[in-house]
Amino acid sequence: MKRKTSPKRVAAFLVLLAGACTMVLPFLWMLSTSLKQANLVYTIPPQWIPNPFDWANYKEVWHAANLLTGIKNSTVITLLVVVLSTLTSSMSAFAFAKLHFPAKNAIFLMLLSTMMVPGVVLLVPDFIIYTRLKWIDTLLPMIVPASLCNISNIFFMRQYMVGLPSAYLDAAKIDGCGYFKAYWRIFLPLCKPAVVTNAIMLFMGTWNDYMTPLLFTHSEARQTVQVAIAMLNSHYEQQTDIPLVMAASLIAVLPVLILFITCQKYFTDSLVMTGLKG
Amino acid sequence: MKKGNKLMRREGIAGLLFVTPQIVYFLLFFLLPLCICIYAAFTNWNILSVRHTLVGLRNFDKLFADPKFWKALKNTLYMLTPIPFYLLFALAFAYCCHKKILAEKAFRVVYYLPFISSIVSLVLIWKWLFNAQYGLVNNFLALFGIQGPNWLGDPVWTRRMIVLMISWKMIGIISIYYIAALKNVPISYYEAAQLDGASSWQQFRDITLPILTPTTFYLLVTGMIGSLQTFLEVQLFTPDGGRGYGVGTIVFYIWQKAFESSQMGYACACAGVFGLFIMLLTILQLTVSRKWVYEGE
Numbered sequence: 115m116k117r118k119t120s121p122k123r124v125a126a127f128l129v130l131l132a133g134a135c136t137m138v139l140p141f142l143w144m145l146s147t148s149l150k151q152a153n154l155v156y157t158i159p160p161q162w163i164p165n166p167f168d169w170a171n172y173k174e175v176w177h178a179a180n181l182l183t184g185i186k187n188s189t190v191i192t193l194l195v196v197v198l199s200t201l202t203s204s205m206s207a208f209a210f211a212k213l214h215f216p217a218k219n220a221i222f223l224m225l226l227s228t229m230m231v232p233g234v235v236l237l238v239p240d241f242i243i244y245t246r247l248k249w250i251d252t253l254l255p256m257i258v259p260a261s262l263c264n265i266s267n268i269f270f271m272r273q274y275m276v277g278l279p280s281a282y283l284d285a286a287k288i289d290g291c292g293y294f295k296a297y298w299r300i301f302l303p304l305c306k307p308a309v310v311t312n313a314i315m316l317f318m319g320t321w322n323d324y325m326t327p328l329l330f331t332h333s334e335a336r337q338t339v340q341v342a343i344a345m346l347n348s349h350y351e352q353q354t355d356i357p358l359v360m361a362a363s364l365i366a367v368l369p370v371l372i373l374f375i376t377c378q379k380y381f382t383d384s385l386v387m388t389g390l391k392g
Numbered sequence: 393m394k395k396g397n398k399l400m401r402r403e404g405i406a407g408l409l410f411v412t413p414q415i416v417y418f419l420l421f422f423l424l425p426l427c428i429c430i431y432a433a434f435t436n437w438n439i440l441s442v443r444h445t446l447v448g449l450r451n452f453d454k455l456f457a458d459p460k461f462w463k464a465l466k467n468t469l470y471m472l473t474p475i476p477f478y479l480l481f482a483l484a485f486a487y488c489c490h491k492k493i494l495a496e497k498a499f500r501v502v503y504y505l506p507f508i509s510s511i512v513s514l515v516l517i518w519k520w521l522f523n524a525q526y527g528l529v530n531n532f533l534a535l536f537g538i539q540g541p542n543w544l545g546d547p548v549w550t551r552r553m554i555v556l557m558i559s560w561k562m563i564g565i566i567s568i569y570y571i572a573a574l575k576n577v578p579i580s581y582y583e584a585a586q587l588d589g590a591s592s593w594q595q596f597r598d599i600t601l602p603i604l605t606p607t608t609f610y611l612l613v614t615g616m617i618g619s620l621q622t623f624l625e626v627q628l629f630t631p632d633g634g635r636g637y638g639v640g641t642i643v644f645y646i647w648q649k650a651f652e653s654s655q656m657g658y659a660c661a662c663a664g665v666f667g668l669f670i671m672l673l674t675i676l677q678l679t680v681s682r683k684w685v686y687e688g689e
Contacts, residue, residue, distance in 0.1 A: 122491075123491065126487075126488035126491055127488075127494055129484065129485070130485060130488050130489065130496075130499050133481075133485055133499075133503065133563070134502045134503065137502050137505055137506060137560070137563075137564065138505060139528075140506075140517050140518070140521055141505060141509075141517070143517070143520075143521065143528055144513075144516075144520075147520065155526065156525075158526070158531060159531060160526075160528055160531055202413040202414070205410045205411075205413075206410055206411040206413070206414050208410060209407045209411050213403055213406060213407035213410065214400070214403055214404065214407065215403065215404040215405075215406070215407025215408050215411075216404050216408070218407065221411055221414070224418055225414060225418065228418065228422045230671060230674065231422075231426065231671065232617060232620075232621060232666075232667050232670045232671070233621065234621050234642075234643050234646060234666060234667055235426065235429050235663050235664065235666075236422070236425040236426065236429065237643075237647070237650070237663065238429065238432070238646070238656055238659045238660050238663060239424070239425030239426070239428035239429045239432065239660065240425050241439075241651070241656075242425075242428055242432070242437075242439075242656060243420075243421075243424065243425060243428070259417060259421045261413075262413040262414065262416055262417035262421070263413060263414045263417035263418070263421075268414070287399075292406075293402075293403065293406035294406070297410075318508055321510070322508075322509070322510035324510065324511055324512050324624055325623070325624060328627070329647075329651065340510055343512050343513070343516070344512045344628065347512075347516055347519075348631070356520055359516055359520070360516070360517070360520065362516075363512065363516040363517060364513075366512060366513045367508075367510060367513045370508050370509070370510070371505075371508070371509070374501075374504065374508050375501070
């Protein structure tokens, strides 16, 4: 299709450009501030290009915040959740899409019903349960529930599996292939796009999660990267070492940002598919 | 026949095994907490003491008598105000993108940025942007001779800032839903309308908008459910709920009661009432919407 330049198109472009500026400028400002010396932050009018460029904040931030522990904990949590949750979700998606088993519809409705109850209702009881399980101030509250069940991912992958021919399963059965093998060898590989999309969304959600660690952990050794940076903020607010705080917050967004830029297509796909079902 | 039955049984067992993690989750992390919430709402459960007794409706009496609760409710309802605006903006952006504009893909990437970033980073950036004296925003306003408000100090302005931030964060992702929905409109509809001499505004009003109603409805409901549970923004911007509790929301109130003064029973009562409110809202919206949602052919 040929692009025409009409006044309408130019107007639309300008609208989009203005919007894009408001989206991206705060991030550029964060980057710019993080490269400034602390005393150069308070200049009026604001200085966009740091002069001189000062990388020291990126060295200093590792000592100022509990960042290393945070990154370690967040990495452990994120990797476990991505792997385990993808596994459990794709397995049950396969069962709901292709297998016949007792109370299948009832179980599916049961899972649906959990979406009706807002999360706020479960917060306090979760704390009570985790206390009894002795999970408070461990990484388990961030790992176990998320790994057991992710309803939107199950729906998403089930939708995908329903579209695959059931003849594959029949052929596998005739060849004496077990159900797990049929899932692992045939259906899971065929679902690769859906699996990758879900894994990316899981990574983003888990890495960025601040609520769960805030509620269920309190010691420094269990801080996730988001908690460590939020702490840095409250400690440094009085001293207002803003470049340091900006450097830390850049470090916090970086992994997801890199993932997003490299796997951009999957992000958009996942939204289009999960969104339009609703 | 017998062999068939055996196969069926094997498949049944396999199926159940495949969904076991979800059943465990449902029982342990959904049904059990739900029951605890309902039960605890009628007790004086306190995490510090081992014993708790049933106190009837006392928690609810206390809740409705607490002016802080009503203030929190007002603040929470305030969080709903940006929804129509960001839906409108997102629709406009989606409509522009749909028209095959130059660099449309790059725009989409940029619009996504706030949504993928962690709330902690966003709040840190915003605190600095909205700094009363040295922040970019007030400096920008000063260019037009406007004296910018004390965003972080004055609860009224903090509320407005949070609402602004939610819109900023949501526009990108919402417009992606709309872009997808716009792609689903058959071109033949527009061609037929053009043959009948419909103007582009008429086409937008009579074809595009009705087709977008299911998407809009979905986004409205999910947006409301999300906004009513605003918590982290409040916790990060104003750890004490702001001056005169001017920023604290219901979820923030529940969090304070449960985790700062460890009144578990009382917090559950509040969470129960509020959760019911959200559920009723969802059901009401679902029934009302049937009348005006375009159902397709």
